[in-house]
Amino acid sequence: MKPIKKSLLVAYLLVVILHLYAIIVGDESIVRFTKPILMPLLLAFVMRSLPSTAYRLPLLMGLFFSWLGDILLMHQTDNSLFFVFGLSAFLIAHIAYVWAYAKAQGKSGIPSVYKLGVSLVFLGYAGFFVYQLWADLGEMRIPVTLYALVISAMLSAAAFRLKATTAESFRWVLLGALCFALSDSLLAVNKFSEAIPNASFLIMLTYTLAQGAIAWGMIKYQNYDDAKRVL
Template sequence: MQKIFKIAFIIIFIGQIAGRWFSSPLLDYIFKPLIMPCLALYLYFSVQGRLSKFIKFIIIGFVFSWLGDIALMLEKFNSQLFLLGLAFFLVAHIFYIIAFNTHIQKPFFQEKPLLFVPLFLYGIGFFYFLYPNLQGFTIPVLLYTIVITAMAIFALNRKNNVSLLSFKLIFRGALFFVLSDSLIALNKFMLQIPYNGLWVMLTYMVAQYLIAEGSKQN
């Protein structure tokens, strides 16, 4: 079954990218709601239904990501849905953080604290860069920046606590997530990025896939 859902994800990935490339709302409405359910089922069957605490928290994160996808997809009909989508993804990242922390016995932070500095600096610097244009979104964006930066930090903290492959896949997924959300923020608050929707969804789908793939390798 996992092969079936992996193939399905490839089809969804191509369909979603095509929708963004051709600016087709129809393709977006068809494929975007399928991304996270497909990855959740792919992960479920990859671990043969053995739901450890780690896998449960990752799948719950996938569910809230799916809710965030739906909210942001419908944002054009109600601008308030942007904040709702932000809230759903914030909760998703909290569950990812909880999941990443489940197997930490010796925090990597204690061994190589300097390696975490770039993540801290990026989170602080990016918020400072956006701040003049945030207006009424200052508090929500600040909270989201803190949480997604923490998600990447906790992903890095897994090093030497899990298999090297699981660490690499999930940490790369976390970095792609930070990139995807940074593109959303830049486009909404700073400047119009050409084909922004395409780059956002490309990096987002890669991020979630790497998290799913790394989770089954744990």
């Protein structure tokens, strides 16, 4: 790994640690300073690590709209509309990730029954989750339902890459997708249903792990591209 790329990755990890530490000790000034620079660091790392490929643009879009969502959600206590706008930004980010996953894969040869089963599992989780929160969602029922459906699509798209990429790329991207869903689930329960102990820490821990794992896994798809060119 070249020095600049390594420095950007290290910087991201260090800011993640500082951000999580600030949450633990309750230093809101550091939290508000570190959160807006997390995604730009990861975005810069991806830009330095990936050539101009078909999946580079949607991956960068996913990171950009995630950053926009981070900024908007930081102001949700000032105006409830910021939560809706933040949710919309993350919805676009997930759609961009679905696009990126579809571009960063070859022919898998996995049976259709696997894809159907995976889709039903993730769709079932989304449906069950929304059902559990339904009574508490109020006017957010439709936006949250739509968001849950997009999350299930993002999870399915990550799982569909089985045997269509390197094992390393598949595992990292799927881990990232699962952590993203977990982070969003924690956020939704904490906001709409009941307070979760150490919610902010757990949400950001799973979120930063998710974004880092997705970016790393997508970068590792280059190994699959290189192998195809050799063959």
